[in-house]
Amino acid sequence: MVMGKITKIRKYITINANNCIGCRACELACSAFHARPRYSSANPKRARIRIVRDPLKDIYLPVYAGEYTAAECAGMNKYVIDGKEYSTCDFCRASCPSRDSFKEPDSGLPLKCDMCEDNPPLARPKCVEWCPNEALIYEEREEEVEEGAPQLGEVEIGVEAMIDKYGLQKFLETVAKMAKL
Ligand code: SF4
Ligand code: SF4
Numbered sequence: 134m135v136m137g138k139i140t141k142i143r144k145y146i147t148i149n150a151n152n153c154i155g156c157r158a159c160e161l162a163c164s165a166f167h168a169r170p171r172y173s174s175a176n177p178k179r180a181r182i183r184i185v186r187d188p189l190k191d192i193y194l195p196v197y198a199g200e201y202t203a204a205e206c207a208g209m210n211k212y213v214i215d216g217k218e219y220s221t222c223d224f225c226r227a228s229c230p231s232r233d234s235f236k237e238p239d240s241g242l243p244l245k246c247d248m249c250e251d252n253p254p255l256a257r258p259k260c261v262e263w264c265p266n267e268a269l270i271y272e273e274r275e276e277e278v279e280e281g282a283p284q285l286g287e288v289e290i291g292v293e294a295m296i297d298k299y300g301l302q303k304f305l306e307t308v309a310k311m312a313k314l
Contacts, residue, residue, distance in 0.1 A: 136279055136280050136281045137280050138277040138278065138279060138280060139277070139278060139279075139280045140275050140276070140277055140278075141275070141276055141277075141278050142273050142274070142275060142276075143273070143274050143275075143276050144248050144258075144271070144272075144273055145271070145272045145273075145274060146197065146248075146258065146260075146261060146269055146270065146271055146272075147269075147270040147272065148195050148197075148268065148269060148270075149267065149268050149269075149270060150193065150194050150195065150268065151268075152266045152267050152268040153184065153193040153194065153195055153266065153268040154193060154265075154266050154268075155184055155186045155188065155193035156265060156266075157177060157184050157186075158263045158264060158265060159180070159182050159184070159195060159259075159260035159261075159263060159264055159269065160177035160180035160182060160183060160184060160260075161175045161177060161180070161263070162175075162259040162260055162262065162263035163179075163180040163181050163182050163249075163259055163260050164176050164177055164178075164179040164180040165259075166249060166259040167179060167180075167181070176238070178233075178238045179237060179238065179244070180244075181197065181198040181235070181244050181245060181246040181247070182195055182196065182197050182198065182246065182260050183195075183196055183198075183234055183235070184196075185219075185223045190217055190218070191217065192217050192219070194219070194223060194224075195260075195268060195269060196223070196224065196225070196226060197226055197246045198226060198228065198234075198235040198243075198244050198245045198246045199226030199227055199245065199246070200226070200227055200228075200245065201227065201228045201229075201243035201245070202227040202228070202229050202230075203230070204229075204230070205229050205230050205231035206221060206225075206229075206231075209221045209222070212224075228243030228244060228245070257271040258271060
């Protein structure tokens with residue numbers, strides 16, 4: 134069978150850290166949107182975005198939750214950018230065993246940005262909508278991809294990672310608990 138190319142819409146959020154003022158509205162908006170029932174609570178620990186903040190050093194860095202990782206890094210680096218010092222962990226998007234970031238506080242399950250997928254789709258993700266200073270810029274781009282190439286969706290990848298780490302039984306128990314909320 135001959136495979137062709139198909140056009141797909143890809144969603145991007147560009148971070149302009151220079152515009153971030155550390156207000157954390159993005160964290161609140163994300164956690165409220167993902168609360169069950171929706172908007173029933175707002176807890177930044179449940180957000181899929183976190184702000185690395187150090188007001189004394191004028192550091193405000195938005196970081197999105199990415200993939201879960203089973204092992205922590207073997208070594209850490211320091212980065213100096215515009216005279217400000219960051220660590221490897223500051224930029225890291227992973228839910229990792231060595232820190233609390235991007236973990237659902239009750240279950241400990243990893244959190245991952247899903248671009249606020251909804252039906253009908255939102256005009257733009259909640260964190261972008263509530264950012265008061267254009268630090269987060271949303272964009273949709275048409276891109277050509279191979280037709281028929283295996284492509285797991287973001288949510289599917291997240292589920293795979295959770296089952297990999299916690300086992301199918303604990304994953305199913307957690308889903309059942311969430312369904313009752
Ligand atoms: S895009 Fe949606 S899920 Fe991702 S961090 Fe922003 S509000 Fe949260
Ligand atoms: S809402 Fe915008 S300005 Fe406020 S902390 Fe988040 S990214 Fe920074």
